Amino acid sequence: MLRRGFLGSLLAAVVASVLLQASTLGLFSIRWLGDQLIFGVGFYVDTLVIWLFLGLLWAVLGRLWWSIGVVFALVLAVGVATLVKIQFREEPVYPSDVDFLREPGFLTSMVSPTLLVVAVAAVVGVVVGGVLLGRRMARRYPRPRWRDLRRPHAWLLAGSRVLVGVVALLLLAQAGHFNQPGNLWRSMYEVRGEHWRYWNQKTNYRSNGFIGGFLFNMPVDAMAKPKDYDAARMDEIADRYERLAARTNAGRTGSLADTNVVIVLSESFSDPTELQGFDLEHDPIPRTRARMAGTTSGHMLSQMYGGGTANMEFETLTGQSLGLFRPQMLSPYQMLVPEQADYPSAVGWFRGQGHDAIAIHPYRVGMYKREQVYERFGFQSFIHDTTIGETDTIDDNPYISDDSAFDEVITQIDEHERPLMVNLVTMQNHIPVDDNYDDPIGVSGTGDKRIGQYARGLEHTDEALDEFLDTLEKKPEKTIVLFYGDHLPGIYDSTIKHENAGISLYRTPFFIWSSEPGHNRPRTIPTTSPAFFLPLLYDVADAPVPPYLALLGKLHEHVTALQQGRMLDPSGERVEESDLDDETAQLLADLRLVQFDFSIGDRRAVDRMWPGAVVKKP
Template sequence: MSSLARAERAGEEQPEAPAALEAPQPAPLRTVLGRGALGTLQAAVVATLLLQASTFALFYPRWLKDQLIDGVAFYADTLVIWLVLLLLWSVLGRLWWSIGILIAIVITVGIANIVKMRLREEPVYPSDLHFASEPEFLTSMVSPLLQAVAVAVSIGTVVWAMRIGRRMDLRYPRPSWRRLPRRQAVAVLGLRLAVAVITGPLLLQTAQFNHPGSYWRGIYEVRGDHWRYWNQKTNYRANGFVGGFLFNMPVDAMREPMGYDQAAMDEIADRYERVAERINAGRTGSLDDVNVVLVLSESFTDPTELDGFELERDPIPRTRARMAETTSGHMLAQMYGGGTANMEFEVLTGQSLGLFRAQMLSPYQMLVPEQTDYPSAVGWLTSRGHEAIAIHPYREGMYKRKQVYGRFGFESFIHAETIGSTDTIEENPYISDDAAFDEVLRRIDDQEKPLLVNLVTMQNHIPVEDNYEDPIEVRGAEGGQAERIGQYARGLEYTDQALDSFLETLEESDEKTIVLFYGDHLPGIYGSSLKNENRGLPLYRTPFFIWSNQPGQNRARTVPITSPAFFLPLVYEVADAPVPPFLALLDRVHREVAVIQQGRLLDDRGESIAEAAMAPEVAQLLEDLRLVQFDFSIGGRFGLDRMWPGSASERPKTPK
């Protein structure tokens, strides 16, 4: 281009440079707060739906009717979660961070709930927070893959929320704290404090959900009382996850029965002292010089009694033979897939969970540790010369056992860190039943005094996958379920052999010994199809027997189905030993009401009994038992010294 042309071009009017894109201006403070309030409410709805999904409620047609029409559970759940989110927002000052943290927590709780529903047919409870101190136990219940997925999803949710928050800040920038006019900055700070001050106490009040006058409970019951305490899975589905969770917040173990006072307990003591005298008149035996061994065998059941599959061979032939020649039968567990400590509690105390409030989900965690001592067979037998030893080849902190055993009066507690042998079988991570029985035999040999030994085994605890190289073959069950059943049945076979060897050794011993052996519950290994095929009692029924090495005490007798709270009178009956008035009361109740569970009473055929239709004398028995249980547990213990003398005598608070 010539110089002339360049000069002409230079003289032309040049186009203006494009203006820079203007950054969006921060929205007015009122707009930001309005969007935040709406966003938190939407997030609360999503969180509520996620929790409902974890109970599988969304897949049941009745969900809409129960929670949105007949009741207000969904709205109330959303309100509680919204308040939690508002509190987080007021503390953190970051909307999307708060949403991310909340959703991550909800996802974690939801996964835990799904796992627990699958294994134990029950949802997550407030008392389950205790297990946070036992992370190894929790992780052993969940596959490593699911653990990794849960952690990844939770972390991913928080990261996702933070990134969304950054993008939203670019598109809808919020006013900078430093650039706000002083008056507005003070107003925002005041608003955050006000939200925290309002939401914090409101949420703290949820802990008082079961106390009289609770406005939170009033909200859930605004359209009537819909609690289904006899089935917590259904309770959570009908009343929302949050509603069900709050319903199970701590509460007094029992309501005070009408007419409870010193005079009423004196009258009951008079009555059952006379009953005990009649029972004891014909008895010539004694347990004063006899070792009493109570064996709770973890997940010990008879899988051949279930429909839907067949095993290649009977895994418990020796146990079945022992049952055929002793006092034996079936116990009815309180729940499927779990509840070990609850069954142990019933056996040791003679108290039934079915007489407590529905919220008393775990006396070991919620009741016994709050007492200085607690009436039990431990105190009763130690006051009569026995030395009490608890053996549980696992962590001592599970279900607060160390504290509980101290309250009961055990002098010694043998656990995984102190047991003589920690042998396991093949790839099973739990200490074997053979090793546990050897510990009992060692203690009997080492002690001159008669012993009360309470053994809670661990060998057959879930998970059972890949424990043994030679599982029992299973026909009829589907896929991985067959593998689980086969592995579990092989574990039962090992228990069957170890138990028989244990009893044979006791047979040859000069030590007088009586043994109560029982399974605590079915393992949570059966899929929905098998559970549907075995609805009702089969999913809760476990074998038990009472055996003695004394001549003439073993006789073939099948006991109707029973609650474990009635085992102690049966032990005394086999030993032909005199009973205290409390055990006489249990014996009389058991003759009329075979099983006491939350929400139902069963006769010896497993049929429901309506309390309102009971004969007056049977109703009186049940009312007497209710009064005695209240008196012993949280009442004044007016009748304890006469009904069960020595059962709560002072003992070391921490067993060795």
């Protein structure tokens, strides 16, 4: 009986492992076979992990088929979640995604009710099926009852279950420390060398096994401590960039002290006319395009396709790059900022310059732990879906319109005597976009109706944004606006994705506009990362910068875009860190030290590099 259980549980683990690999859509491709079965051992170690987990359940429940049912139910749930996430965001499920379980409303809005019902029914069916099958197998192969066993045999059976459970638990507990030096499981995955492809997590899971990729993304310190990090080194860096800031500011005559600063992250705002594979009936964003032509503008390099909103917001507000964090730092909003009492950001800096700081996001406060993050940054108020003045929507779009969001900014400006720093994150163009509007823009070359729906949403944004800027221009107080899209929507099929290889699916428009006459001069910026937005904003205002923004601005002259696994020079060409010239390498090394110091270091340089950036609690 034990032999049958041993073989049956191992076979179940193999099947479960295959199903998880299948959820990444890479199963049995030539590359998958090579990476996981020949050059690497991902599939084998994945199977071992599942088998140990199954053994732990068996030891606890005492029923093999029940345990198999639970394992397959979990595999089914995780597999479906991965399929859905890959469809929309081109990435698998991560450990940090457990936070989204606290927002069931958001999850249900992303998945069709039919799929959700089918998935839940399937999970329940697998568990019930396991129980029923277990009962049938028990009649065919009856388990010995405790009272029928001799005492030595009973003790032996009980001891075996305890031993299996304890050993499995201890081994599985090691998985929680996967990224620690000398970890047993990581050593097993790397027995034939490292194959981690963190710059593309979908490929990472396919190359190292689903569970291997999942464990690779377990929580870890945001950055490794640089070897030369100490008080003397940070003083040296602060001295260097205080001098640079002084040289930069010598010729500047502008100021933001009496100017409203409005940062607008426009959800899923992009330019679909730049993509190949389909044609729209007309340009959905002509007004935005005209604004871009008359001021500082360009393209932002998004971290990912179909998602990553909070990460782009983090980079914009902190000037810190995801590309300098460890690859496991998938979401600083979820994994880093809430764990600290406060955090350096533009919020504190502008408050120190006399601004009131307001965050506006017309959606639930719990998404990406924004409520905690905004409190750590130092925002004085957070306006969300239940506190915003207008909650208008357009046609059947469930999200609050951009027009209502912009009106809230105008209201806040009117009600405050002091200049404002406003961070607005919109929701109107968030997916799903199916049947949102009664009059989608016509599209040819593809049968996907979502593109026309999405384009109509962009047109509504285009109109609302233009009216918003017109209103600001007529007001007596000065305002500067940074507007950017965070990523493309996850609506394009594989054909369109194939036709737009490279960075086409990762580029979104941005511009910096000022209501002050003479500040809007045409200037096209090379493809950039949002971490460099703040120095660009100060360039438009011709305002003096603190040393930290001077460092960012100087690096931006050499490296315009920096994301995990990707670095672009001013010509838009990809460059490797090992190929950087000495000056650029020094700038990047300095920024890495400053980012460590600001994020998880001792903050030795914050007061000199970015005075007031940390808002201390009273």
